[in-house]
Amino acid sequence: MNAIRRIALILTAVFLIPVLFFSAYEISSLSRDEKMIESIYQKQLEAILFSINQYSDDLIGNWVARTENLLMSENLQAGGRELMMVNTPLKLIFSYPLQSESGRSKFIYLDTAFFLSHEPEFAARVAAQQEEIAQLVKYKKSGFQKTAVLPLSDSLRTAYLGLMFVTEDETGQSITGFILDPEAFVEDLMGPRLQQISENQFLLAVTRKSDKHQIYSTQLRDSTSSVILQKDLWLIPDYSIGIGPLGTSLSKIVRERTKTNLILLLGMAVVLLVAVFLAFRSVRQEVQLAQNKAEFVSNVSHEIRTPLALISMFAETLEMGRVPTEEKKNEYYSILHKETQRLTAIVNKILNFSQT
Template identity: 40%
Template sequence: MIRAPEQRISILLFFVVLLPAVIYSVYELTSVKEEEELLQAVYTNQLETILFSVNQYTEDVITNLSFRLDNSLLSDRDLEAAFREKSSVFSIVKYSVYTGALRIINPGMPGTDQAAVKKFVDSVAPGFNQLIDYKKSGYRKLEAYSFLPDSGYTAIFFVPDSPDPGYNIYGFFIDSRAFIREVLSPKIQNLSQNEFLLPVLDTRRKEIVYQNDTTSNVVTEIQKDLWLLPGYKIGIAKRGVSIREIVKERVDSSLLLILMLNIVLISGVIFVFYNIRKFAELVKMRSDFVSNVSHELRTPLALIRMFAETLEMGRARTEVKKREYISIISGETQRLSNIVNRILNFSQMEAGKRKFHFAPIDLNDTISSLFETYKFHLQNNGFSFTAAYAPDLPPINADAEAVTEAVINLLDNAVKYSDDVKEITIRTGRSDNFQFIEVRDRGIGIKKEDQKKIFEKFYRVTSGQIHNTKGSGLGLSLVNQIAHAHKGKIEVISSYGKGSLFRIYLLQETGKQETGKQETGKQETGKQETG
């Protein structure tokens, strides 16, 4: 459940970072789409301009041929001379619109005869009236027809600038393929500029007549009809990478950058929110820590002051009472000293200033000494306190004082959080290349969701009986740090309402190592007493 401060932080981050990022992303996506369309339009216009140039050049060449023919109408010899240098030009014809007479000059088209030419001209003659109308309007128009489609010839007809316009139509036949290869190819090469591929296609035979680069496979992006060469198209494609691929690559790059930007922003927001949340939790835990420590310090100080004043005022009338009050003062002083030492040790470890004094120790002896020290205190508080030691544990390299401090913290927690069943067991053992100390109680236990957090500094369970028991939130964090300083670890096994088991593992660097099986040996028991 998100608390109110975190809700405010979430809303603030959304409006300050995420909302502008979303608006910017939408804007950029729209811009990318518009740029894509604009880029495509620019490229398309560029390609169409190149194709238009080819068509315009074709028309200019054929128009010039028609003018040369028009200027050579004096004799057949002049006509032949005018077209002799153009190997793609074959027969020249004169056709009378009124009489239908046809005169063929220089009949040289392979695979054809005059009868075929006459039949073809008669078939297209109805369209000559339109040429005449254009001429009367002052416009010289060329009309192209495909002659015998399989032959590859094209017939070009026009009305000459003669004294008797409207009576005669002139035409000439060209070999379309030869014309493309001989006349158009230099222009195509010039326009391509080693950047474009410009293939000319025969749409009837579905084949490429000419291509400025025969080493590349061509998939044209735009095709246009050659105006004066019916049945032929000229296409264009970008050399190497197609225009669509260029546009797609540009769009994909822009989208990828936008996506990466959003991922970075979202990750940053999550990171900031997580750290703010952790900081807020830490502030709260520190505040709780100060409150709890103040309470823990106040209680023994109040008891010490009360019993000290009682003794000072002479109200303890018997020696038994005096010894009892002095014992309470001594116990509370020790308790106060433990709290202060715990805080100081934690502070030193946090600052990295605590020094551990490692030396070979017998773990059983260390725990046995601690057991004897605490046995009387726990028995007086109604606890059954037992100890079990694994036999033949070899010495390990450890700081005896730090290990003792860690176990005392576990015992203090076992005492604090025991409810009706007051039973504590301490045990030593071996597992793989570790020796361990185990403290088990039959207290209130720890919920599963809290077990991963209890070793964090200042952390205290926020609900149940654990929350109601005062503490600093440093004990288990200190135990965890001490275990890690010994190249070990700490584990907890707990069932809520049934008790907890804490096990400190210490690395065993010397002596014989056993694996897997955990062993227990002799057992010491502190007799349970009621108080």
């Protein structure tokens, strides 16, 4: 029985050690898996951010080119209003001459109340950006059309974004720009692009940084908790774009992955347990059979020695002529015959047992 116990302990150890090791490995790798998945999303977000910013720059560049052409045409107001109606985020197009004697200011707007209430502040803000305007003029002279952010007051910057650039016409250079609604820009113009990029494979969302309010998501429901990484948008730095798994969270992905691995491990453990049980039962049977055979041989050897000793003794007596009478010889012959039959029966039993 000691041998059986040793075999059982060895088989149990062989089964338990791999299972315990793999379980400990899975639990300890949770944070590593989370960092790996986060790294993948980080690279995706960087590529998406570049694409979205390039797309935004192209949109603004198109507006700049069309506005510059409109300023040199005779249908400035009609063309400008058409541009604003097609691109609803645009709230105001302004153009202030850099030299006051070279011309007059020009404005295009759809909301008169908005223009009358805020135009003086826009003019003051433009006048305060002399260094930035000088840089824009240098770029223009070098053949580059650059766009810069026009800083607005705290009360306006929460709802509007100002952009300015340098234009030229027959009267000279002007500082021209747009006042636009950044949230409408995100929803109306960036939104379709974000949907196209996500392709229902992951979540993209744009958040207002000041109050963490999510203004756009590629999913209909609020998905703030699903966003795992965020980066600022270049054109509208008061807003950030975030990325996350679709319909779940990073921690849930890791938990589900670990749960799946542990279920597979449990299944493997059950299979191994059954295999160990069958192996142990087979080994136990073999050990028990070996013990039974050893006991049988030990018992049989004693049974064999007894008839052999009698046969040897009576045969030797007869051979040496020590039996005085025929009656006694017949008695010895009878004993030899019985012991021979007894020995034959034992041998037959041994042969039959060896075949089982």
